[in-house]
Amino acid sequence: MSSILLAAVAAIVFVLSVRDPVNAGEVGIGRAIVPVLSLAVLGAGAYVLQRRHGSLETVVALLIVCCAGFAYALSVDPLLAASQKSDSIVLSLPVVAATVSGVGRRSLASCLVVCGLSNVAMSSASVLGTAIGGREIVVDFTALGSLIAVFLLLIVLWAARRNAVQEAPALDRAAREQQSINEEARLLGHASSLLHDTVLGDLHAIAMLGPGPIPESHLAVIRRDLDLLARSDELLRATGGAAIPGLIESTSESMLTRTLARVGSRGLRVIVSGDVDELDALDATAEEAIVAAIEQCLVNVVVHAGVSLAELAIVASGDEVTATITDAGRGFTVSATPADRLGLRLSVYDRMFGVGGSATVWSTPGAGTSVLLSVPKGLA
Structure with missing residues (x-):
């Protein structure tokens, strides 16, 4: 999911880099190199959050996400229109990608903690980058909504999983009883x-x-x-x-x-x-x-x-x-x-x-x- 979102953002960045006229001697698509590289580093950090569950690895991955997010927000700012604010979709999607990178944890608590930290780290880095660029800072409802949606989905899925685990012994007993009935009939x-x-x-x-x-x-x-x-x-x-x-x-x-x-x-x-x-x-x-x-x-x-x-x-x-x-x-x-x-x-x-x-x-x-x-x- 994170990879798909980041790939979509990279495609938007390429479009923005060639859309507006540029200064003499400047290659339009070259303006997308730094933002795209920042997205690649962000994707690597998200991958580590998904696959590596150690405490040290999680902290390092969060730092990578935060730094890559700041570099992305700072480098993509020149490509945005002057009227766009800090809640631009180009800035919100990387936050969503970072948020969903914590869903693969072994427990519900760790999933919620990592998703929340990823969202806060990436949102803070994005706001700092856009603030340096002089843009208006507003509440990013897309990023906030994604965090709430991920939390609700995780809670529902873990509740369903818990019910399934509790019902497993009963299903196993029913299967053994049916097997016993079949054997008696045979x-x-x-x-x-x-x-x-x-x-x-x-x-x-x-x-x-x-x-x-x-x-x-x-x-x-x-x-x-x-x-x-x-x-x-x-x-x-x-x-x-x-x-x-x-x-x-x-x-x-x-x-x-x-x-x-x-x-x-x-x-x-x-x-x-x-x-x-x-x-x-x-x-x-x-x-x-x-x-x-x-x-x-x-x-x-x-x-x-x-x-x-x-x-x-x-x-x-x-x-x-x-x-x-x-x-x-x-x-x-x-x-x-x-x-x-x-x-x-x-x-x-x-x-x-x-x-x-x-x-x-x-x-x-x-x-x-x-x-x-x-x-x-x-x-x-």
Whole structure:
């Protein structure tokens, strides 16, 4: 701000130096050299006041401002019209520039003190210079108004800053509370998905068995789910959106192979086609999410479709991998699906959304169901 004001004054001084006729042999613009140099020194003093906050540096800078202001007022006097008084704009603007040089201090009191001292020092130097030049001394309302305006602005800004500092702890507490609420919601979603994918699925599989002992294939799935529930606290607090780490074991076999074996133990045959190896190339969280969603879709075929055959197609295109699960079973009306049905919402939609993917379901009663799952190839 000080630099802009001083540059404006320098421009006015140059205009004044060439405006009026001069004596023979005198170069008009040469009359502006001393005032402009004085303004440059004044600007250096203002810069020190803005950037250096030590006591000694402040005193030295104020002396520089005062001396430069006196030299400026004395040297610019010949360029002014005889009718102009000590409150001329050419004399007032440097005072304003000196006044605003103290606004960068660390405390309100120091800002007010430095701004006030700068204004008094520069005003006194300007009045002394113009008095020596024989001009009429009057109250400079521009300089006085600038001081009052700077004082009011500083007080308002520091009051606003103080209020902001006082409100910061409350805002921080609110942010932590919101984070806690979000974490509780995430854990609840994990818990609901974990419950749906283990206990409810196992109970339904047992209910569909005929009389007699439970087959070993079913027992293996139940043992796996019991182990998963025993580690539920660890799994629920793991990161990864709606995916549940540990739901699909990491073995030498691919996740999809293990999934197909589990749904096969329930009597469902799955025809697989496409770029199956693209699943292994996915980010671990994305692969786990899409394979778990595929398993839930195939379990839904077993439970609801009334058929023993489904098709799975894996396709990689661009920056995403898609999986399409199709059956020719009973079908259903998607828009009429109750909101409390957890299979699609928790185990399919939420899993896909949790890794930045998507899930789309098409179904018609009596004409089967198709589900399109997609996940990005790379997660940020």
